[in-house]
Amino acid sequence: AQSVSQHNHHVILSEAASLELGCNYSYGGTVNLFWYVQYPGQHLQLLLKYFSGDPLVKGIKGFEAEFIKSKFSFNLRKPSVQWSDTAEYFCAVGGRDDKIIFGKGTRLHILP
Amino acid sequence: KAGVTQTPRYLIKTRGQQVTLSCSPISGHRSVSWYQQTPGQGLQFLFEYFSETQRNKGNFPGRFSGRQFSNSRSEMNVSTLELGDSALYLCASSKSRGRGTDTQYFGPGTRLTVL
Numbered sequence: 001a002q003s004v005s006q007h008n009h010h011v012i013l014s015e016a017a018s019l020e021l022g023c024n025y026s027y028g029g030t031v032n033l034f035w036y037v038q039y040p041g042q043h044l045q046l047l048l049k050y051f052s053g054d055p056l057v058k059g060i061k062g063f064e065a066e067f068i069k070s071k072f073s074f075n076l077r078k079p080s081v082q083w084s085d086t087a088e089y090f091c092a093v094g095g096r097d098d099k100i101i102f103g104k105g106t107r108l109h110i111l112p
Numbered sequence: 113k114a115g116v117t118q119t120p121r122y123l124i125k126t127r128g129q130q131v132t133l134s135c136s137p138i139s140g141h142r143s144v145s146w147y148q149q150t151p152g153q154g155l156q157f158l159f160e161y162f163s164e165t166q167r168n169k170g171n172f173p174g175r176f177s178g179r180q181f182s183n184s185r186s187e188m189n190v191s192t193l194e195l196g197d198s199a200l201y202l203c204a205s206s207k208s209r210g211r212g213t214d215t216q217y218f219g220p221g222t223r224l225t226v227l
Contacts, residue, residue, distance in 0.1 A: 044218040049215065090154060094213060096213060098160075099157075
């Protein structure tokens with residue numbers, strides 16, 4: 001069955017700490033991978049995406065993610081988080097079958 | 113360019129009633145998808161419309177329905193509301209058909225509370 005798993009439901013970090021949010025998926029065929037972010041009181045918006053090419057993808061606000069095909073993973077990273085990164089992060093996997101599956105989200109809370 | 117808009121932003125209904133939510137996509141976007149967001153469940157796909165036709169449907173009961181108009185605006189309807197329907201309903205638009213291959217642009221959502 002197709003699925004997306006985000007291992008951490010709630011993460012609390014101090015400012016300047018490094019961040020890694022895990023995302024693993026089960027999906028047949030060629031995949032497209034997304035990270036969306038929902039800041040408090042704002043719309044869900046695209047953070048970054050991977051369709052093909054370099055498996056290390058850079059997104060907005062200093063975020064990056066690495067696609068590791070052998071591990072079925074697409075983890076999100078940021079070397080030094082800021083208080084403004086407090087948000088909920090969603091990993092999503094899509095394919096050419098027009099489906100997209102979202103993970104259940106990770107709430108990130110950054111302590112000032 | 114204006115973003116995706118949804119109306120109303122908040123709704124309070126009682127069990128058994130029905131509700132209609134509206135979504136206006138970004139100008140030029142022809143695909144509209146609807147999602148139900150609840151704490152702990154993330155985003156659950158409801159359905160997708162493209163060129164006034166429902167292209168895909170998620171695993172929701174028939175009480176959930178939708179439609180798309182010629183100007184790409186979309187509505188979703190929930191009949192015979194249940195307490196479990198309380199959620200944030202998100203609309204997303206994209207330029208082309210293909211939720212799995214195209215970036216989706218989300219609206220602010222409609223917060224539905226069923227009492």
